[in-house]
Amino acid sequence: MTRPDDPDRTVPAGGWRGTTLVRPGWLAFTGAAGSTGAHAHAAVQVLIVTDGVVELTDPHQVRRPVRAAIIPTRVRHALHAGPGARAALLYLDPAGGAGRRLTARPTGPHHDRVEQWEAAARALLPPAALRAVGPPGVPGPDAAALVRGWSTPAHGRHPALEHALRALPQLLHGPVRLTDLAGAAGISTSRLGHLFASELALPFPAYLRWARLRRAIELAAGGASLTRAAHGAGFADSSHLTRVTREMFGLAPSHLLAALSPATP
DSSP: OOOTTOTTOOOEETTEEEEEEEETTEEEEEEEOOOOOSBOOSSEEEEEEEESOEEEEOTTOOEEEESEEEEOTTOOBEEEEOTTOEEEEEEEOTTSHHHHHHHTSSOSTTTTSHHHHHHHHHHHSOHHHHTOOOSTTSOOOOHHHHHHHHSOOOSSOOHHHHHHHHHGGGGTTSOOOHHHHHHHHTSOHHHHHHHHHHHSSSOHHHHHHHHHHHHHHHHHHTTOOHHHHHHHTTOSSHHHHHHHHHHHHSSOHHHHHTTEEEOOO
């Protein structure tokens, strides 16, 4: 049986085939691209086509092929992949440092148009990412490097924050209060909240949401039912978990599970 932490796990997922990486504040998929119906999600989405043809449809029913695009939050769109198409898709929490920077573009009355999504990608993606084109088996753009480039880098974590991050995984099955983490770490609640935002580029509630999501995916990938995985990660039930994953990524949990390589904190 493939372990959930096996980075080489690659199986089909609703027309998609590749590797899914989960990190605090973002998720990335790299591999063969499928198609989606119209949807909108809470994440900022970055699309980089590495081979073949991928088209985007915006809310105005304009459909056009793209090489790269940055799609804002809460904007309905659909993706159509041609035969042999490969892509890298990066989903960023808008509360994070990278997500906040990308949310600033596109803006204005035409932020929901596909040509504006392409213009934002040209402005914010480094040239090296747009040149990362290759045949199947060749890695796509380095998602972690992109996120680092868009975020304010941290130069080492505060000991109290490290203490909180070590304690958090053991608490995810139930309620988690920042006050309790701060008390255990010997620091004020406001100070710990500031450390989450400044050193991890995510406010605590957003970081906790991603931690729960990743834990649920890990449990389900290890053989737990979606209901048990949801409860084990602190979600109310499997419907709650499904709503969160669809909102963040436009995908059901099963699609994330099919190509999973979870990260360490």
